[in-house]
Amino acid sequence: MALIYLAPLIGGYLADRFLGKKISVAIGIFHMIICYNILFFLDSQYFNLGLAFLVLGTGYFKSNIVSMVGSQFTSNDPRRDSGFTYFYTAVNLGALLAPLCGFFAQKPDLIFKIINRLSGNTSPISAGSTPYWEVGFFIAGLVILISFVVFIFFGNKAKIAENELVIATPTWLKSTISILTLAFVIPIYFIIQNHSLMDVIVISAGIISVVYWIVISLRCPIYQKNALLVCLGLMLCNMCFMAILEQGGGSIALFIERNINKEIFGLTIPSSVFQGINPLFVTLMGPMFAILWNRLSLKGKNIGAPMQFGLSLAQIGIALLILSLGCFLSKSTGIVPLGWLLLSSFFISSGELFISPIGLSLITRIAPTKYTSAMSAIWFLSYAFANYIGGTFAQLFMSVPSNGSSPIEPKTSILVYSNAFNTMGLTALLFGLVTMLAASRLNKTLQKNAEQTH
Known part of the structure; x- marks a missing residue:
């Protein structure tokens, strides 16, 4: 997972220096x-x-698709936050559809029946002993292929702002670099095979990226330099939020498995289904938030990114305290009613919409044009550190002691989770309050940059 957020540093730099955003996105999809x-x-x-190609492809795709979205708006366009919210909603719609693909993947015969009917095959093929995960790979590959075709045919309709370095790069050099970058698969494959290297690589990349960010900031006019330094501080808020959010696929997933009542109308819902709650809420609420941000901006009442970041941390803090309260009230049985999880997920998703699309909108607005993709990649690198911090926190505070070969009792695990949720919730709430108190001053710095670049 860390490599997924590390690789955009490569794709972002090459896009800003040689290839351009559109070519980079196409290369990413192809990989x-x-x-x-x-x-x-x-x-x-x-x-x-295969994973090495996925990492390299994501490296080209992730930061550059964000830069392409940012290119659709001027720096002071009131629709910018709204546009990124719609973009982020679409991303979560994909995350919501992923479990549906998983359902079909577990029924490969159904997939092959559809293929036979569409192709008119007179000698029907069947799944036979094909493992369901391979069918899942087939579905994912088919979706990526469709997206590649759509991008090639309709990508030209998007207005893309490329810097002078990209424009001056001859076509033959772009083609050569595109081919030669396949060599990155070798070191990526080696790193995947040797997990012990990841900590050193991520920390080194983080230090280099912060130094690079500061160096770029110092080259900018004073108003833009200060704005970029504010963004660097807000990146810490993003890391804090994402470190908690990433618990959803780890320790919170175990909490759901061990301590949530998963029965609805007499049916026991698989724990994996609950992974779709967050993207479902984001998909449903995203358009409403997009409309809200647009209307506030048009009326000149936009609360600003620092306040939005502070509110997001406060909301995820409240969400964790809700889970802690549910655990406390259910400690006699060890089983927490589902309603507590749904209420908590609502606040987590709302907080996510206050920070994730707003952060992407902010960085593509503040970053100098010729460094947009690279600085977006550094923003994504903060997610890698968030994963690292979240994993460390889970090991320290959310590890439930095993009882030998016996299953873990819900009454035992609920005490561990209750204390962990309480600690994380209060920490996030404190960080959120501090950010909100500093929001006015930080927003003035960002506003001054907006006025100067208007």
């Missing part, structure tokens, strides 16, 4: 197509090679 072809057609021994 992801190669990934899923490897995972579907080749033996499991090539699995890590």
Whole structure:
């Protein structure tokens, strides 16, 4: 996971210096197509090679698609936050559809029946003993292929602001670099094979990125330099939020498995289904927030990114305190009613919409044009550190002691989770309050930059 957020540093730099955003996104999608072809057609021994192509493809795709969205708006366009919120909603719609793909992947015969009918195949093929995960890779590869075709045919309609370095790069050099960057697969594959290197690589990349950010800031006019330094501080808020959010796929998922009442109308819902709650809420609320941000901006009442970041931390803090309260009230049985989880998820999703799309909008607005993709990549690198911090916190505070070969009792695990949720919730709430108190001064710095670049 850390490599997914680390690789955009490569794609962002190459896009800003040589290739441009549009070419980089196309290359990224192409590498992801190669990934899923490897995972579907080749033996499991090539699995890590497929992952290496996925990491490289994501590196090209992730920061540059964000820069492309930012290119659709001027720096002071009141629709910018709204546009990024719609973009982020679409991302979560994909996350919501992923479990549906997983459902079809577990029913491969149904997939092959559809293929036979669409192709008019007179000699029907069947799934046979095809493992369901391979069918999942097939579905993912097909979706990526469709997106590649759509991007090639309709991408030209998007207005993309490229810097002078990209414009001056000859086509033959762009083609050569695009081919040569396939060599990055080798070190990425080596890193995947040697997990022990990840800590050193992530920390080193983080230090280099912060130094790079500061150096770029010092080259800018004073108003833009101060704004970039504010963004660097807000990146810490983003790391704090994401470190908690990432618990959803780890320790909170275990909490759901062990301590949430998953019965609805007599049916027991699989724990994996609850992974869709957050993207569902984001997908449903995203358009409403997009309309809200747009109307506030048009009326000149936009509360500003620092206040939005502070409110997001406060909301995720409240969400965790809600879970802590649910655990406290249910400690006699160890089983927490589902309503507590749904209420908590609502606040988490609302907080996510206050920070994630707003952060992407902010960085693409503040960053100098010729460094937009690279600085967006550094923003994504903060997610890698958030994963690292979140994993460390989970090990220290959310590890439930095992009882030998016996299953863990809900009454035992609920005490651990209750204390952890309480600690994380109060910490996030404190960080949120501090950010909100500093929001007015920080917002003045950002506003001064906006006035100077208008």
